[in-house]
Amino acid sequence: MSGAPDLAAFLIARRAAIETTLAQRLGPATPSAASAEAEVLRRFRSFAAAALMRGSADPPSLDGLRGSERRASALLDAWVAAAAQLADPESVRLREALAPLLEQFQGALRQTTPGRRARGAPRVRRAVMAAIDRVADAFLALDTEDGRIVDANPAAGSLLGVARDALLGVDALSFVPDGARDGWWVELDAVTEGTEPRRFATRVRDASGRELPVDCSVTRFATRERTLALVVARPC
Numbered sequence: 001m002s003g004a005p006d007l008a009a010f011l012i013a014r015r016a017a018i019e020t021t022l023a024q025r026l027g028p029a030t031p032s033a034a035s036a037e038a039e040v041l042r043r044f045r046s047f048a049a050a051a052l053m054r055g056s057a058d059p060p061s062l063d064g065l066r067g068s069e070r071r072a073s074a075l076l077d078a079w080v081a082a083a084a085q086l087a088d089p090e091s092v093r094l095r096e097a098l099a100p101l102l103e104q105f106q107g108a109l110r111q112t113t114p115g116r117r118a119r120g121a122p123r124v125r126r127a128v129m130a131a132i133d134r135v136a137d138a139f140l141a142l143d144t145e146d147g148r149i150v151d152a153n154p155a156a157g158s159l160l161g162v163a164r165d166a167l168l169g170v171d172a173l174s175f176v177p178d179g180a181r182d183g184w185w186v187e188l189d190a191v192t193e194g195t196e197p198r199r200f201a202t203r204v205r206d207a208s209g210r211e212l213p214v215d216c217s218v219t220r221f222a223t224r225e226r227t228l229a230l231v232v233a234r235p236c
Helices: 004-013 015-029 036-054 069-087 091-111 121-134 154-160 178-193
Strands: 138-143 149-152 198-205 211-222 227-235
Touching (some): 004 036, 004 091, 015 069, 036 069, 036 091, 069 091, 138 154, 154 227, 178 198, 178 211, 178 227
Antiparallel strands (some): 138 149, 138 227, 211 227
């Protein structure tokens, strides 16, 4: 590959392989093809390929996009890493070519979502952020209605083998082996109905498929919008 057009041709020709590598990197945190974040990725792929082919970038098309800017940005970062992995020995050149395009696209994405960032989950995040990032053990804030991850700390990402931001919005039970899922739902239901902290032993499964025994404590945290289960997990 000797110029920007050949980089664009590489991204187009290897799209399926890049997506497979991306799914391997993200594991259970891979968004579904119908998700808002997946649509952001599709827009970025088109934007990047066109910019590399022409040698200049028009403003990205973001009309109608929904979803979390943080989750989408984490997905784009992971996609660039997957593409660079497959581009070896041209990985450095590909990263250098994509870096300004990624920065432009993510900047535009941030500017289009100020209202959504000021509502809902980010308000919950501000309330617990300081505590989350100071906890050395894995910390997950789960929506008790559907088990999805509202927030997480870096230790949770390390435990599960996934970048922290890529965990947001993912079904926490996708990281739990089938035989242990009923026990998790029992605990989530119990903490929803009561106010006393709970503690239980269980197992989780990281992105590589490895199962790990963990000791969990869970505490109820109620807001006007929903009830969260604040889970601290420590490997046994």
